[in-house]
Amino acid sequence: MADGLESESRKLLGRLRDTMAEDAAGQARLDKITHLTADSMGTEVCSIYLFRDEETLELCATEGLKKEAVHQTRMRLGEGLVGRVARTGKVVNTADAPSARGFRYMPETGEEIYSSFLGVPIQRLGEKLGVLVVQTKVKREFTSDEVYALEVVAMVLAEMTELGAFVGEGAALTARHTQPAMLRGGTGQEGTAEGHIWLHEPRVVVTNLVADDPVRELERLGAAIERLRVGVDEMLAGASADAEQLEVLEAYRMFANSKGWRRRMEEDIARGLSAEAAVEKEQSQARARMAQVSDNYLRERLHDLDDLSNRLLRILTGQGSETGATLPADPILVARNIGPGELLDYGRQLRGIILEEGSVGSHAAIVARALAIPLVINVARITTEALNGDHVIVDGDQGVVHLRPDDTIVSAFRDKIAMQAQAQERYASIRGKPAITTCGKRVELHMNAGLLADLPSLTNSGAEGVGLFRTELQFLVRNKMPRRTELVAVYKRVLAAAGERPVVFRTLDIGSDKVLPYMKPTDEPNPALGWRAIRVGLDRPGVMRMQLQALLRATEGRPLTLMFPFVAQYDEFRAARAEVDKAVAIERKLGHVVPEKITVGTMLETPSLAYASKKFFEDVEFISIGGNDLKQFFFAADRENERVRRRYDTLNVSFLTFLEEIVKRCESTGTPLSFCGEDAGRPIEAVCLAAIGLRRLSMRPASIGPVKSLLMRTNLDALYQVICDARERGDQSVREHVMEFMRWQG
Ligand code: PEP
Numbered sequence: 001m002a003d004g005l006e007s008e009s010r011k012l013l014g015r016l017r018d019t020m021a022e023d024a025a026g027q028a029r030l031d032k033i034t035h036l037t038a039d040s041m042g043t044e045v046c047s048i049y050l051f052r053d054e055e056t057l058e059l060c061a062t063e064g065l066k067k068e069a070v071h072q073t074r075m076r077l078g079e080g081l082v083g084r085v086a087r088t089g090k091v092v093n094t095a096d097a098p099s100a101r102g103f104r105y106m107p108e109t110g111e112e113i114y115s116s117f118l119g120v121p122i123q124r125l126g127e128k129l130g131v132l133v134v135q136t137k138v139k140r141e142f143t144s145d146e147v148y149a150l151e152v153v154a155m156v157l158a159e160m161t162e163l164g165a166f167v168g169e170g171a172a173l174t175a176r177h178t179q180p181a182m183l184r185g186g187t188g189q190e191g192t193a194e195g196h197i198w199l200h201e202p203r204v205v206v207t208n209l210v211a212d213d214p215v216r217e218l219e220r221l222g223a224a225i226e227r228l229r230v231g232v233d234e235m236l237a238g239a240s241a242d243a244e245q246l247e248v249l250e251a252y253r254m255f256a257n258s259k260g261w262r263r264r265m266e267e268d269i270a271r272g273l274s275a276e277a278a279v280e281k282e283q284s285q286a287r288a289r290m291a292q293v294s295d296n297y298l299r300e301r302l303h304d305l306d307d308l309s310n311r312l313l314r315i316l317t318g319q320g321s322e323t324g325a326t327l328p329a330d331p332i333l334v335a336r337n338i339g340p341g342e343l344l345d346y347g348r349q350l351r352g353i354i355l356e357e358g359s360v361g362s363h364a365a366i367v368a369r370a371l372a373i374p375l376v377i378n379v380a381r382i383t384t385e386a387l388n389g390d391h392v393i394v395d396g397d398q399g400v401v402h403l404r405p406d407d408t409i410v411s412a413f414r415d416k417i418a419m420q421a422q423a424q425e426r427y428a429s430i431r432g433k434p435a436i437t438t439c440g441k442r443v444e445l446h447m448n449a450g451l452l453a454d455l456p457s458l459t460n461s462g463a464e465g466v467g468l469f470r471t472e473l474q475f476l477v478r479n480k481m482p483r484r485t486e487l488v489a490v491y492k493r494v495l496a497a498a499g500e501r502p503v504v505f506r507t508l509d510i511g512s513d514k515v516l517p518y519m520k521p522t523d524e525p526n527p528a529l530g531w532r533a534i535r536v537g538l539d540r541p542g543v544m545r546m547q548l549q550a551l552l553r554a555t556e557g558r559p560l561t562l563m564f565p566f567v568a569q570y571d572e573f574r575a576a577r578a579e580v581d582k583a584v585a586i587e588r589k590l591g592h593v594v595p596e597k598i599t600v601g602t603m604l605e606t607p608s609l610a611y612a613s614k615k616f617f618e619d620v621e622f623i624s625i626g627g628n629d630l631k632q633f634f635f636a637a638d639r640e641n642e643r644v645r646r647r648y649d650t651l652n653v654s655f656l657t658f659l660e661e662i663v664k665r666c667e668s669t670g671t672p673l674s675f676c677g678e679d680a681g682r683p684i685e686a687v688c689l690a691a692i693g694l695r696r697l698s699m700r701p702a703s704i705g706p707v708k709s710l711l712m713r714t715n716l717d718a719l720y721q722v723i724c725d726a727r728e729r730g731d732q733s734v735r736e737h738v739m740e741f742m743r744w745q746g
């Protein structure tokens, strides 16, 4: 790059910095910036357009266009060339604007006399703030140096906006992060909570944007990159064999040594940016790219680059993750993503969790569920929009976040939260009572668990036992394979907490959505239909054997109940049970006591098992319907796919009829049957399951109160009649009439 251009750029940035330092109103600053930029770039026009809401841009300052148009000219996102820059986040550079695609003429601005147009996005860390434009009468394309120079100005503008330099009158100039915002995401864990934001990774604030001495800044950058490299090498040296962690660290090392990354930052510094501003400019551009790539691998690598930039910024600014802020009394955690271990460290003190990414089956969601903390996932922009200490309401039921809510929202939610609290009191009052319906039928209510964090719920919820202990969660929340002794200790604690109450341990159910971070990933086209659960256990029995031994030892001679996941045919059950027999024989040989009784059952999660031979039903000691999987296979609708996962109703006549058939088969052979999918914890679904004959339901602990309360008010015989009538009539789902019956019943 030519020295002349560099010194021009430095001069301009220096003048921008002085403008910032002046004690002036936001509007005056914007006016001055357009003037300085046009002057420095030798263009007749320079204009700044800022967002006044998510969809609309407003001309906020201009040099060259008609002043009357300021705060009057507005355009929708995507409208005209300015709207195009804003929507795509990409530069538009054209010699002949009127003939460019999407051009829209704004007569009030007097722009018809300008031919060439250069627009660059004003964005900060992927957040779109506006568009910066220069125009000239002469028909010419702008050079790459000019594009670059304008991008640097846009970057400084973005930072100044974040620092509140342009606050003034009107929607486009309101201070950032002060307005109420409703952000939509997805439900990770139901429940509602009010509290204050706690950022898991506080943002680094760059106040020193412009630097006079590029040599010193280059030295600072060089030294910081060196420290970063050493740090990454140390991390690599100390890393475990965890494949995923290694992959991330290798990517870090690649970026830390990337010449292109460094060169771009050095060029920014030569233009007059400080070292930290140069890092942030690169980071912003990486974030903007991240929003556009759909390939998962590439996105992950861009995330790695983002993390690395944060590390570099912390080195340069001296801002650690220790910001001096104290955890609020009612913390709502905000993070891009969080590992299960870190979430467990925060524990029950959190009132709610909001993640920018995440998925229903993610490990964080599993932990949030165990801790019964409302969680909203996939909330775009939350890590840039929320500030530490902001007031927030998390609506886990709807998957919505109300950031800095206004009074009407707050009072509506306080009513809802109060009602939920009242309901909790009601549930507490029936905690010790059995669930007996008004027609005298007794339904056993057990809880699903998988983490030690679940254990206090055994007492709090009034569960009669653990109907499903998902042993894989202990494997998922670790970053390496747990050792047998560790598992023995965990299982002992579970059994001790349960006391006399029964516990059903399900052997490892991995694969599909439950991928162990330390196991070689299998590349399967349809993981839900792939190599998972008992299929893995039987093909590679090593881990299952180790787990069975741990379970046998943990009982210290007392009875043990085991259940296999995802058995699709009788043979698989026989083979799995043979593994138990083998493990018992080995334990005996080693001189360990073995359980006085071992009860072995299976999950029923594929329709095939419902039609297994009668001999199977006689042979198996109990069956538990895994409704989550069974339903996805029954309707061929992926439980992890937001597009289809709610498409088919559990109360669909076909599914209920199918479940009832399973109940009848089990009744005919006297096989104990339970239901342990999520539907067991939904009160309406639960009473319908009871109505078709299920007498044992296992669910999230928090659901036991609501389910019991409804069961105790329900006449199952009458409800069964409602279901039969709906079936008879040819209804698609029995839900409508069941709801009507419930209302009538009171
Ligand atoms: C189920 O499929 O219903 C079940 C309980 O198993 P998981 O949700 O753990 O797959």
Ligand code: MG
Binding pocket: 605, 626, 628, 629
């Ligand atoms: Mg399952």
